[in-house]
Amino acid sequence: MSTYYAGLFADIGILFLGAMSVYIILATGQLSLGNAGFMGIGAYVASFLTVEMQWPLTAALIAAALAAAAIGIVVGFPALRLKGIYLAIATLGFGEMVRSFLLNFDRMGGSGGFHGMKHVSLEYIWLWGGGIFVLIVLLERSRLWLEMRAVHDDETAANLVGLNTTATKVGAFGFGAAVAAVSGGLFAHHHVYIEPGNFGFERSIDFVLAVILGGSTVGAGAVVGAGLLVLLPEWLRFLADWRLAAFGVLLVLVLLTRRQGILDRPLLDKLSLRRARA
Amino acid sequence: MLEMHKLLIGGLMTAALVSGAQVAQAQNQVNIGAIVPSSGPFAEWGRSNTVTLKMLEKEVNDAGGVNGAKLNIVILDDAAKPAQAANNMRKLAGDDKVLAVAGPLTSSACEVTFPVANELKTVTTSQASSKPGVAKANRPWAFRNTVDEGILAKTSVPYFTKTFGAKQVAIIYDAKDAVSTSIATKIMPGVFTEAGVKVINGDAPISFNTGDLDVSAQVTKLKSMNPDGIVIGADYSQAITVIREMKRQGLMKPVIGGTPLISSAILKAAPEIPVVAPATFYSTMDAPKAKKFVANLQPLLRNTSGLPKEIEPSMYDANIYEIVSMYIDAVKKSGVTGKAENLDADRTKIRDYMANLKGYEGFSGAIHFGEDGDAIKNFFIVQGQNGAWETKVTGCSAAGGGC
Structure with a gap:
């Protein structure tokens, strides 16, 4: 390659x-x-641990994930009293808060950024990617996932049948924050330099876009979404100044033809059946 | 539905292959790469850089090429995104096999691209990054054809203090931008204090964020401090917002800042307010080489769709022109073969040429590079008033003077 x-x-x-x-x-x-806020927390915590405390990267990533999960849970409690668009706006505010904090946090370089990390290999990044993917596929086959889906479909009904919806929601928030932190830690050690601008609103939107584009009902959708978001702008380079416009048009076209995203359960089943038959 | 997607993806892949084939070099060709932000927040600078490079390519090829070989400049857009700039560097050095790269423009992009340049052992020279120490942290393959803002301020501040009799100044800056923050919170307060001028809000400079359209509250606060001069740490497009607001509120005090202030647009924002800034090039400068460059480039820029009709060549156009010209000079003078099998050796020759550069004639005079990878060249402290820049002081960025 x-x-x-x-x-x-x-x-x-x-x-x-x-x-x-x-x-x-x-x-x-x-x-x-x-979620870019959690990514930023992960990036800065992991970098601090590897550069200043000389921790090995894997341990630093786990510590960063735990720290972000704790913050996610603390933030999650009050934030999850909000629903829908109000929650979206509150989380957006949280992301900006983290970015502004990092901007003024001179101990870790402030707006000047932070250096000194060692470059990680592609394999290491995908070891984490693959590991977390497997974890989520396992989760998708568990009873816990059914509870999460129940909360998703009808929170009141889930509550009535005796599910602890608050714990489910806050737990998911904490887990999501931990995964975002791992992403941030890997980002920091891939680019060997971080600055608060890396973890702005645009990054959060990229995350959501990858999920919606790839398919928000199956975990594998995120792989497809992330792949397209990174590769499409590169493949469209022959269009020169028009490439980002063309990229936008393609996104709209895909979402018009497949509202649920590119991958969904029936398509995934069809693909795996075909493979099984072959 | 599936068929449509197959078609879509198939089409994209074909397009990717075709565009890849276009850059795959013909034999007798010298390939140079460039990373510019043709989209995103600095699109104007990136697009004018592109026009500049195409002009240079044509000039060189019309004059018979480089040692008889055709010059091919592969220009990639990084959208001012650091990750894209780093991937561009990988593409240029790894896939397109260029001899050297010009760019990227922003310091944020340089921070992640310069380590890749070192990894891939390919020279890269930024046309605009002036955040202190970025090239120094990435020796020996990274260079910047720019001068550290800290060095420039040591000449601009004394001129400003003397000319306007400033006893106390106040600071306002763009907190989201690393270069602006470093100019306003680290460099300027130190240099002003050294010059015996009081920095009223040195401990707590007034800030705003890139993209803010309303800075009236900040300017009201500035006015209440009653300063003799205003330090603006921001690029010109943000500084214009501040200067317009200063004019609106009647705060007609002289302004000082770093190189990002230089543009013709800032002079039009409030022609009555004097603006002092350092520059290594400005479009109305009085030097034969610069005049010829402006005469050739300006019509091309103004005829390019997507660029303003009244645009003038910027300092970054001049810098990137100098960078690629230096590379061409290196190919000519240091025995670079341009053959695929000698790529590593050729790249090393270009690096050594850059590191040992002597007497290369740029727009402001001779240029060479210091130990830290930054350019050592003449600069001007210019004052903009009534719509035009005028050179007030000429200096050299070398530690001991003498360029």
Whole structure:
């Protein structure tokens, strides 16, 4: 593989993890527009641990994920009293808050950014991507997932049958935050430089877009979405100044023809059946 | 439905292959790469860079090419996104096999692209990044054809203080931008204090964010401090917002800032307010090489769709023109073969040429590179008033003077 495609696949892996963080939260019917904030927390915590404390990367990533999960849960409690668009706006506010904090946090470089991380291999990024993907596929086959879907479909009904909807929602928020933090830690160690601008609103939107484009009802959708979001603008380079416009048009076309995203359960079943028959 | 997607994806892949084939070099060709932001927040600079490079390519090829080989400049858009800039670097060095790269423009993009340049052992030179220490952290393959803002301020501040008799100044800056923050919160307060000028709000400079359209509250606060001069840490497009508001509120005090202030547009925002800034090039400068460059480039820029009709060549156009011209010079003078099998050796020759550069004639005079990878060249402290820039002081960025 050329170094160029290796770079792109690393970006896909990082975006895929970010998209997964949104997917998990979305599975309980909550839309988070602030996951770049958790990604930023993960990036800064992991980088601090590897650069200043000389921790090994894997341990730093786990610590960053735990820290972000704790913050996710703390933020999740008050935030999840809000629903739908109000929650989306509150999470957006959280994301901006994290970015502004990092901008003024001189201990980690402030607006000047933070250096010193060691570059990680593409394989390492995808080891995390694959591991978390397997974890989510297993989760999708568990009873817990059914509870999450129940909360997604009708929260009141789920409550009435005795499910602890608050725990489910806050738990999903914490798990999503942890996955976003891993994505951030890997981002920091792939690009070996981070600055608060990396974790702005646009990044959160990329996560949501990858999920919606790839298919928001199956975990594998995020892989497809992340792949397209990274590769399409590159493949459209022959259009020069028009490439981003063409990219937008393609996104609209895909969503017009497949509202549920490119991958959904029937398509996934069809693909796996065909493979099984062959 | 599935068929349609297959068609879509098939079409895209074909397009990708075709565009890949276009850049795959013919034998007798010298390939140079460039990373510019043709879309995104700095699209105007990126697009005018593109026009500049195409002009240079044509000039060189019309004059017989480089050692008889055709010059091919592969220009990639990074949309001012660091990750895209880093991938562009990988594409140019890995797939397109260019000899050297010009760009990227922003310091944020340089921070992630320069390490890739070192990894792939390919020279890259930024046309605009001036955040302190970015090239220094990525030796030996990274260079910047720009001067550290800290060095420039040491000449611009004394001129400003003397000319306007400033006893106290106040600071306003764009907190979202790294270069602006470093100019306003680190460089300027230090240099002004050294010059014996009081910085009224040195501990808590007034900030705004890139993209803010209303800075009236900030300017009211500035006015209440009653300063003799205003330090603006921002690029010209943001600074225009501040200067317009200053005029509206009647705060007609002289302004000082870094190189990102230089543009013709800022002079039109409030012609009565004097603006002092450092530059290594400005479109009305009085030097034969620069005049010829402006005369050739300006009509091309103004005829390009997507660029303003009254646009003038910017300092970054001049810088990227110099960068690629240096590379061409390196190919000519240091025995670069341009053959695929010698790629590594050729790239090393270009790096050594850049590191040991002597007496290359740029627009402001001779250019060479310091140990930290930043350009050492002449600069001007210019004052903009009544719609035109005028050189007031000429300096050199070398530690001991003498360029």
